[in-house]
Amino acid sequence: MYKIISADFIAPNVKSFIIEAPLIAKKRKAGQFIILRVHDKGERIPITIADSSAEEGWINIIVQGLGKTSAHLNTLEAGEHLQDLVGPLGLPTHIENWGTLVCISGGVGTAEALPIAAAGKAAGNRVISIIGARNQDLIIAESQMAEVVDEVRISTDDGSAGRKGLVTDVLQDLINEGLKPDMIVAIGPLPMMAAVSNQTRDMEIPTMVSLNAIMVDGTGMCGACRATVGGKTVFVCVEGPEFDGHLVDFKELGMRQKMYKKQEEESHKCFLEKQMKKIKAEAMLEEV
Amino acid sequence: MIREKPQSFNTVALKERLTIPRQSMPEQDPFIRSTNFFEVNLGLTPEQAVIEAQRCIECKKPTCMDGCPVNIKIPDFIQLICKKDFLGAAEKIMEDNSLPAVCGRVCPQETQCEEVCLVGKRFEPVAIGRLERFVADYAMENGNGSVKETQIPQPSGQKVAIVGSGPAGLAVASDLIKEGHEVTVFEALHEFGGVLVYGIPEFRLPKTILRQEVANLEAKGVKFIKNFIVGRTMTIQELMEEEGYDSVFLGLGAGLPRFMNIPGENLNGVYSANEFLTRSNLMRGYEFPEWDTPLYRAKHAIIVGGGNTAMDAVRTAKRLGAEKASIVYRRSEEEMPARNEEIHHAKEEGVEFLNLVNPIEFIGDDQGNVVAAKCLRMELGEPDDSGRRRPIPMEGSEFIMVVDMVVIAVGNGSNPLISQTNPEIETNKWGNIVADADGRTSMDAVFAGGDIVSGGATVILAMGAGRKSAAAINEYLKSKVGSSA
Numbered sequence: 001m002y003k004i005i006s007a008d009f010i011a012p013n014v015k016s017f018i019i020e021a022p023l024i025a026k027k028r029k030a031g032q033f034i035i036l037r038v039h040d041k042g043e044r045i046p047i048t049i050a051d052s053s054a055e056e057g058w059i060n061i062i063v064q065g066l067g068k069t070s071a072h073l074n075t076l077e078a079g080e081h082l083q084d085l086v087g088p089l090g091l092p093t094h095i096e097n098w099g100t101l102v103c104i105s106g107g108v109g110t111a112e113a114l115p116i117a118a119a120g121k122a123a124g125n126r127v128i129s130i131i132g133a134r135n136q137d138l139i140i141a142e143s144q145m146a147e148v149v150d151e152v153r154i155s156t157d158d159g160s161a162g163r164k165g166l167v168t169d170v171l172q173d174l175i176n177e178g179l180k181p182d183m184i185v186a187i188g189p190l191p192m193m194a195a196v197s198n199q200t201r202d203m204e205i206p207t208m209v210s211l212n213a214i215m216v217d218g219t220g221m222c223g224a225c226r227a228t229v230g231g232k233t234v235f236v237c238v239e240g241p242e243f244d245g246h247l248v249d250f251k252e253l254g255m256r257q258k259m260y261k262k263q264e265e266e267s268h269k270c271f272l273e274k275q276m277k278k279i280k281a282e283a284m285l286e287e288v
Numbered sequence: 289m290i291r292e293k294p295q296s297f298n299t300v301a302l303k304e305r306l307t308i309p310r311q312s313m314p315e316q317d318p319f320i321r322s323t324n325f326f327e328v329n330l331g332l333t334p335e336q337a338v339i340e341a342q343r344c345i346e347c348k349k350p351t352c353m354d355g356c357p358v359n360i361k362i363p364d365f366i367q368l369i370c371k372k373d374f375l376g377a378a379e380k381i382m383e384d385n386s387l388p389a390v391c392g393r394v395c396p397q398e399t400q401c402e403e404v405c406l407v408g409k410r411f412e413p414v415a416i417g418r419l420e421r422f423v424a425d426y427a428m429e430n431g432n433g434s435v436k437e438t439q440i441p442q443p444s445g446q447k448v449a450i451v452g453s454g455p456a457g458l459a460v461a462s463d464l465i466k467e468g469h470e471v472t473v474f475e476a477l478h479e480f481g482g483v484l485v486y487g488i489p490e491f492r493l494p495k496t497i498l499r500q501e502v503a504n505l506e507a508k509g510v511k512f513i514k515n516f517i518v519g520r521t522m523t524i525q526e527l528m529e530e531e532g533y534d535s536v537f538l539g540l541g542a543g544l545p546r547f548m549n550i551p552g553e554n555l556n557g558v559y560s561a562n563e564f565l566t567r568s569n570l571m572r573g574y575e576f577p578e579w580d581t582p583l584y585r586a587k588h589a590i591i592v593g594g595g596n597t598a599m600d601a602v603r604t605a606k607r608l609g610a611e612k613a614s615i616v617y618r619r620s621e622e623e624m625p626a627r628n629e630e631i632h633h634a635k636e637e638g639v640e641f642l643n644l645v646n647p648i649e650f651i652g653d654d655q656g657n658v659v660a661a662k663c664l665r666m667e668l669g670e671p672d673d674s675g676r677r678r679p680i681p682m683e684g685s686e687f688i689m690v691v692d693m694v695v696i697a698v699g700n701g702s703n704p705l706i707s708q709t710n711p712e713i714e715t716n717k718w719g720n721i722v723a724d725a726d727g728r729t730s731m732d733a734v735f736a737g738g739d740i741v742s743g744g745a746t747v748i749l750a751m752g753a754g755r756k757s758a759a760a761i762n763e764y765l766k767s768k769v770g771s772s773a
Contacts, residue, residue: 023521037478043571043580044478069580084478086515091708216566216581217486219476219517220703223545223560233554235544238704252554255656259556263582270577 001081002036005058011140013065014108015074016050022057024049024087030115031093031210031242034059035218037084038072045069046215046237048187049088050111050141059087062111062140068267075275089218090241093208097124099182102174103149104167104196106132106188110141112210113187118148120185126150128174128181132167132192136160167192168199181205186245190254197245207245211236211253214260227253293346294364297371300342310412311340318636322606325490325574328633329393332415334374337422341369343414347406352416355404357752358459360384362401362416369419378427381420386462386505387455387751389428389497390484392421395748396627428500441468446765449474449533451518454482455747456539456738458501459754460761461510467762472511472533474518479570482541483739484747486570487562489600491607519709524734534768535761538713538721538729538736539754542744543703547696548592552650557584557658561597561697568604586693588612590661592647593697594624599631601695602639610693613639618646618666618679644668646679648686650694661689700744718743727757735761 003020010016024034033048051060065074076082093116101120105113110131121127127149133139134157146152154162155170163170167188175181184207186196193209200207213225213236220238227236228249234240300308314330315321321328332340344366352362360381368377381388397403397417405413446469450457453475465471479485481498506512518524518536527533545560547553559567564583567573573583589605591598594617606613615634617624620643624631635641642663649662665685668677702719714722714730720743727735737753739745 023516027521041572041575041579043582084515086476086478086517086521088520089517216563216571217477220544220705221486221541222563222566223547224563226554228554233547233549238544238708252656256554256556258655260582263576267577267580267582 001083002085004076004078004080004082006078007076007080010062011138013074014138014140015063015065016111017061017063017073017076018058019061019082019085020057021059021085021087024085025052025057025059026054028052028059028088029092030095030119032088032090033218033241034061034085034087035089035215036073036082036086038069038076039083042072042083043069044084044216044218046089046212046218048112048210048241050114060111062108064108067264068271071268072271086218089237091239093119093185093242095119095123098206099125100180101125101127101183101185102130102171102179102181103127104130104132104171104184104186104188104192106167106192107138108140109188109192109210110139110145113185114141114144114148116185116187117145121148121150125183128153128179130155130167130170130174131162132156132170132188133161134158166195168195171196171199175203184208184245185210190250190257193245194248194250194254197248197250201246208242209245209248210241211243211248212241212257213237213253214257227256293348294361294367296346297367298342298344298346299370302345305343305345306407306411308339308343310343310415311336311418313415313418318633318638321491322603322637323609325607327494328491329421331425332418332422334372334422334426337369337374337419338372340415340419341366343407344370345407351404351406352401352414355401357400357748358384358755360401360420365423366414366416366419369423374423374426375431377423378431381423385751386459387501388420388424390455390493390501391748391751392417392419392424393493393497394484394488394746395420396746398628400748425497428497441466443470444468444765444769446470446534446769447472447532448761448765449518449527449531449536450539451536452476452482452539452541452738452740453480453502453512454484454539454541454738454750456541456750456754456757457482457537458505459751460537460539460737460758461505462508463755463758464761465505465508465510469762469765470511471509472513474516475512475514476517477570478514480512480514482539486566487597487600489565489569489604491603492600517705519705524710524713524731528733534765535733535735537727537754537757537761538706538734538740539738539750540703540706540736540740541750542700542739543705543719544701545696546699546701548647548698550647550649552652552658553696555650555652555658556656557586557692558650558694558696559584561591561593561601561695562700564601564695565597565604568608574604574608583608584693586610586613586691588614588689588691589693589695590614590616590642590647590689590691591695591697592616593699594619594626595697595699596626596630598695598697599626599634601697603634603637605693605695606637606639614642615639616642616645616647616661616663618644619676620644620668623668623676644679646681647694651688658691658694661691661694663687663689700739702743703740706740725756726760727753728760733764
């Protein structure tokens with residue numbers, strides 16, 4: 001069992017966990033992920049490691065409660081345990097001194113982009129961060145990002161923070177202002193990574209994306225996580241998770257991510273019903 | 289090697305033995321079992337086991353042992369069954385095979401011990417596999433899980449790390465713990481057993497059997513660590529240099545599933561057999577939503593391939609409620625690598641066999657879900673490298689089948705993790721680890737065996753390779769003590 005040291009909501013429905021995992025913490029590099037199971041009948045889900053401390057023996061993951069497993073995970077508190085935790089998985093991010101690195105992130109992707117931005121900065125790059133969200137409340141890790149990069153730019157769909165618009169609008173603004181990015185790393189929802197890759201393809205700016213495929217074992221055995229990159233099938237768990245955004249078949253991956261949409265909804269509904277019953281029972285016991 | 293003939297306890301006259309019919313194993317009714325995941329075979333009764341054992345004619349030069357990759361003392365354990373000493377028989381098997389309840393279920397006896405049984409030359413061979421299974425199950429139920437405690441060996445003070453808890457790794461663990469070494473098994477997944485837990489379905493090998501076999505090893509002192517990926521969580525060097533392991537055995541198993549490289553293979557509903565079976569077996573997807581992992585319940589599933597894995601997948605699809613579950617195989621039934629028993633069981637359960645058919649494309653709807661398979665009919669030409677007749681497409685034979693799930697069961701490649709993280713261990717062009725007959729790799733003190741060396745094979749061959757490596761590791765550790773003393 002793997003102990004949760006702390007668990008705090010950092011945005012609506014988004015929780016940050018510090019988990020005791022000394023071996024993973026010691027080995028983990030930027031861009032790698034873990035696979036966890038919440039309980040003994042749970043599914044295996046991959047989550048990118050946002051931060052870690054080898055000295056203190058913990059890793060940090062940021063979880064957005066979207067489906068059954070992530071919603072269940074987000075009910076856990078400090079002191080509780082995860083059923084299973086394994087890692088670090090995947091290849092670490094390739095970092096070098098490209099010159100100017102732009103890290104574009106959306107949603108919880110910002111927490112995952114943070115270690116890459118920090119590593120990029122440490123390698124000598126000028127690093128600019130573009131953070132996108134639907135609204136101000138959903139922006140996470142902005143202050144931590146500001147500590148490690150040269151400049152942070154924000155975009156929100158409703159204009160409640162930063163520029164009203166999308167991350168691609170901010171990138172265009174920067175380029176219009178004369179910025180010449182040598183490397184772009186985009187991490188976040190698939191449509192965002194697809195839009196950034198489309199935008200930078202014509203400009204011939206190398207763009208790396210971190211693919212979030214459905215996985216089961218995560219060690220190169222099952223083949224669930226396959227995606228098409230440059231016309232070839234790749235296995236994201238052992239060949240990725242990072243790939244050249246200009247070569248990724250985002251449409252196919254988008255459809256593959258929805259493979260279990262119906263089952264996921266069913267499972268989520270079952271879970272919410274159980275949670276409601278639990279809450280009602282607790283309320284009744286309090287009244288009695 | 290001259291073996292002493294075991295004492296006979298067979299009370300039936302030699303001539304009469306050949307008139308006893310081979311005892312058939314009771315099994316679940318095909319119609320009922322095709323809707324559940326309980327074990328198909330129910331095992332011989334004690335009475336049946338004794339009758340079956342009495343069919344053995346006690347050859348002067350028994351060939352059955354040579355047919356067994358781990359050389360179980362078959363004549364000896366059969367006589368103990370005649371004597372009704374079932375626990376004794378189990379102990380006799382355990383001298384050579386640490387997983388009798390597993391092997392009694394999944395070994396292809398018809399091409400091993402039973403193929404060379406002399407009774408089988410004229411009649412049906414002695415049902416050695418069924419007898420093995422019977423005594424192993426009997427010992428589990430009546431011997432309190434483990435047979436008589438073997439003597440606790442003198443600790444050697446040496447540590448061995450075993451990577452992977454599949455058949456090869458468990459065989460190595462079993463042999464080395466007897467030698468007094470400190471043995472730790474590292475497993476990447478959250479359950480122990482490797483392919484025995486993620487690959488072989490509950491209806492062929494119940495998980496409780498496997499857990500019991502693992503618990504037996506644990507009781508003997510083997511340490512088991514799950515959720516640990518050697519190469520990622522810790523490297524081989526770190527295990528040896530920082531954790532003090534004197535030797536490492538790599539039993540990683542097969543790796544990435546092979547696909548056919550035809551259009552539409554990444555459509556939703558197209559699975560590798562590894563994924564489909566892992567979702568069902570390890571993750572218990574057949575109990576979704578009680579268990580969290582989702583799994584397609586198809587109306588018409590096709591499974592491409594003709595091996596045991598294909599049979600496991602098609603029978604799983606049937607049990608998940610498929611109206612039609614079909615094997616699509618490019619050669620004829622004669623060339624099928626699957627065990628006859630598996631093909632027979634699949635047919636009984638209503639599986640359709642489309643032999644001499646090969647898919648060339650999978651077609652999807654606008655949501656990316658597979659809806660049809662375009663196939664060609666094949667005919668057999670001259671034998672190829674494998675000695676089997678080569679399938680050749682028939683011109684103008686293209687046809688389309690409506691399907692809502694496809695499982696590709698055409699084998700596995702190698703796992704890339706070790707070559708990614710340990711480039712000093714030599715691999716061949718297929719990515720399999722290069723090892724000599726005793727499992728020695730190009731790295732000192734590191735041994736390997738099972739599918740990671742041989743490519744996809746059987747449980748018992750992996751165990752056989754594991755046992756050879758165990759002997760070599762033991763020699764290596766002894767010489768190490770000798771040289772440092």
